[in-house]
Amino acid sequence: MRHLHLKADHYSALERDPAWRWPHFTPYEMRCQGTEKVKVGFVFMDRLQAIRKAYGRPLSVFSGYRSPEWNLAVTKRKSRTGAHTHGRAVDLWPAGGVEDVPLILNLAWTHGMTRCGLMLSRPEQRFHLDDMTASEGFAVREDSRGLFCWTYP
Numbered sequence: 001m002r003h004l005h006l007k008a009d010h011y012s013a014l015e016r017d018p019a020w021r022w023p024h025f026t027p028y029e030m031r032c033q034g035t036e037k038v039k040v041g042f043v044f045m046d047r048l049q050a051i052r053k054a055y056g057r058p059l060s061v062f063s064g065y066r067s068p069e070w071n072l073a074v075t076k077r078k079s080r081t082g083a084h085t086h087g088r089a090v091d092l093w094p095a096g097g098v099e100d101v102p103l104i105l106n107l108a109w110t111h112g113m114t115r116c117g118l119m120l121s122r123p124e125q126r127f128h129l130d131d132m133t134a135s136e137g138f139a140v141r142e143d144s145r146g147l148f149c150w151t152y153p
């Protein structure tokens, strides 16, 4: 069950689909901004919704799913295979701003996210969460004591 995804070639196909069970996030927000496609992991989205519910305030989404070709175009490393291409990553910003970032990180770990990326100079520009695992080839904390974290230049 871990890797079941909800997919559509155009996000609008999911706007009234009862399978979209995450009331605080829309297919439009989670769509690939290059292709308009959507692919999201059910478990990942359940985690994101749980974080949103526990936080109790809006989480603005800047980037959700990215198709491999769009990821190649927008990432510095020119990758076709980042966490966003798996439909299990989000770049977001909490309504409460930078002082709520530690709280969101705590909630993310509590609700099963595994990794975060932060731009420390301008955190509102990039705050990434995903739930990728070591067995899928992604770096995580080996001691499983918290999120694996990196920073963006």
Ligand SMILES: [Zn+2]
Residues within 6 Å of the ligand: 063, 084, 089, 090, 091, 117, 127, 128, 129
């Ligand atoms: Zn990201």
